[in-house]
Amino acid sequence: MKTFVRIFVDLCIVILLVLFAFFLLYLHTGSWEMVPTEEDQGKALVVSAFGMIVTGVPCAVCIGLRATVLRKK
16 A cells, blocks of 8 residues: 555545656747737736746645655655
């Protein structure tokens, strides 16, 4: 059972880090439209910041959970 939990937490960490990197790229490049307006750029900034928060916090929790599982070995 511990192995299953550890593998599940590891997969969650990987998925959340990939999503975090996607939102970081979106923050760096801005809107992906052909001719973005200022409003589109503002929306891209808000979406990328919100996405980084939504993926970063659970990733930190999973990393903390993984550390506690390793400590108990």
